[in-house]
Amino acid sequence: MADKREMFRNYISQQGLKLTRQREIILDEFLRAAAHLSTEELYHRVRKKHSHIGYATVYRTLKLLAECGLAKERDFGGGQSLYEVAHRGYHHDHLICVECGEIIEFENARIEELQKQVAHEHGFVMTDHRLEIYGRCAKCSSS
Amino acid sequence: MADKREMFRNYISQQGLKLTRQREIILDEFLRAAAHLSTEELYHRVRKKHSHIGYATVYRTLKLLAECGLAKERDFGGGQSLYEVAHRGYHHDHLICVECGEIIEFENARIEELQKQVAHEHGFVMTDHRLEIYGRCAKCSSS
DNA sequence: TTAAGTGCAAACTTTTTGCACTGGC
């Protein structure tokens, strides 16, 4: 987490941007979040402690975080996009409960491999992918 | 295609809805489209021939088509959602060129199987999934 | 000092909705 703040500072200065109090607050609150956050949710969390911070700043900062690789924008449909803390080095996909909304992250090397193969078969060079599995989680299935 | 119109009529009457001229026009134009259409695009196509049809009607009809299984809503990000003609019976995924925007549909039974397995490992019962592979297509890679 | 950043409100984009009128059944 400390290294992520470091990364942010590096990026900021490299780009000739400025490290403002707001950006630090928003970054900290973002890193504190375990799950996938909407801009709205992050805005409210930030607001609880720092009521002066505006909506636009949260949007702008979240974009900045995505730009520098600390955040990843995810669009699961349903209007707004969610951001998650980027786990550097490995790609993961999502398992989403259609009933309670729980989101579980997973990795599967075999699937990744097959994807690359499919892309190749169609003459594509794969740059990214996204896989979401929807279903009912254990809790929701039993009840 | 004729059977799809039939399906639509059946659904309409079963639900106690009405088969209006607008709905027929929109359905026809939708079925004519080969690729993935945004509501906006469909609206413009419909408008060319029938300038009296409103935006809201296109939205409402597209929702109706999705409801009765004739259309599938796809959200590739980028603001608006796209609809595609639902190919009944099999599920397919998408390969998307990040440069020219071309969308190719594919199926891969092995990947599907692995997905079901992943869901199972996490106690999920899979109901649906979505897989998108992003990359550069042959044309865009070479140029 | 000075250019980037902020907060606010207004603008924009996509989608939905309220309502009076129209038209299938």
Place this chain on the structure above:
DNA sequence: GCCAGTGCAAAAAGTTTGCACTTAA
């Protein structure tokens, strides 16, 4: 004739932007 559907315009909902003021470097 009834009630669902339509077209329009207004409202929502999410996001972006213009601008005058503030602040990090």
